[in-house]
Amino acid sequence: xxxxxxxxxxxxxxxxxxxxEEYRKRLSKYCKLxxxxxxxxxxxxxxxxxxxxxxxxxxGQRIIKxxxxxxxxxxxxxxxxxFSSEQFAAQIEKDMIxxxxxxxxxxxxxxxxxxxxxxxxxxxxxxxxxxxxxxMMRVILLEQIYRAMRIIKKEPYHK
Numbered sequence: 001x002x003x004x005x006x007x008x009x010x011x012x013x014x015x016x017x018x019x020x021e022e023y024r025k026r027l028s029k030y031c032k033l034x035x036x037x038x039x040x041x042x043x044x045x046x047x048x049x050x051x052x053x054x055x056x057x058x059x060g061q062r063i064i065k066x067x068x069x070x071x072x073x074x075x076x077x078x079x080x081x082x083f084s085s086e087q088f089a090a091q092i093e094k095d096m097i098x099x100x101x102x103x104x105x106x107x108x109x110x111x112x113x114x115x116x117x118x119x120x121x122x123x124x125x126x127x128x129x130x131x132x133x134x135x136m137m138r139v140i141l142l143e144q145i146y147r148a149m150r151i152i153k154k155e156p157y158h159k
Contacts, residue, residue, distance in 0.1 A: 001031040001092075002102040003145060006066050008059050008109035009040040009134050016135045023142035030149035035138070038062045040109040052111055060114025063106055071102035073121045075113055076137060080124030088144060089151035096152075107137050 011017050020035065027033050039062065041055040067073060072095060083091065095103065105125070106117060118124065127140060150157040 001096060002034070002071075003027075003031050004034040004036060004068070004071065004102070004104045005107065005138060005141065006036045006038065006063055006104060007107040007134060007138055008038050008063065010037050011135055011138070013135070016139065019139045020142065023139070023146055026146050027142070027149065030146075030153070033142075036066050038066060043110060055109075056111050056114040057116070059109050059111075060117045063108075063113070063117050064120055067104060067120065068102065071104040072100050072123070073104050073106065074123045074125050075106045075118055075121035076108070076127070076141065077113060077118065077124045078126055078129060078131065080126035082126050082128075085144060085147050086151060089148035092145075092148050093152045105141055107134050107141065109134060 011020065024033055024035070038059070041058050043055055044051065047055070092103070106113065106121065108117070127137070127144075132140065147157060
């Protein structure tokens with residue numbers, strides 16, 4: 001299984017980088033993990049809806065350019081489907097059984113994802129109705145992927 005995370009914005013804080021590296025190490029025995037960081041656009045404090053639309057469009061173009069054609073695309077969005085950890089694991093296992101060998105998860109920037117990215121996605125996934133910083137979301141996503149792999153392999157961890 002090949003898992004790619006495409007994320008808008010760079011991790012700056014050492015503690016986020018350390019957490020990502022810890023999950024990268026843990027996941028190495030279950031899958032090939034690739035994390036692609038894309039530049040984010042600076043959003044002015046009092047930006048207009050038109051300015052925000054342009055920012056989303058620019059970030060969206062970068063995301064779409066980074067998407068590989070052979071993968072299932074999963075956008076992280078508040079309006080996406082919510083799963084329990086067990087349901088998430090079951091979905092990944094089902095994808096693997098169906099022969100899908102590459103999953104791409106997309107995490108947008110501070111304004112979310114463009115309509116183009118949403119329409120290009122095969123699935124939308126939500127972790128909560130709340131909004132999380134994109135740096136934290138990367139760690140949460142990696143932890144849940146790791147948890148899913150442990151569940152699939154029937155290894156202890158998830159309880």
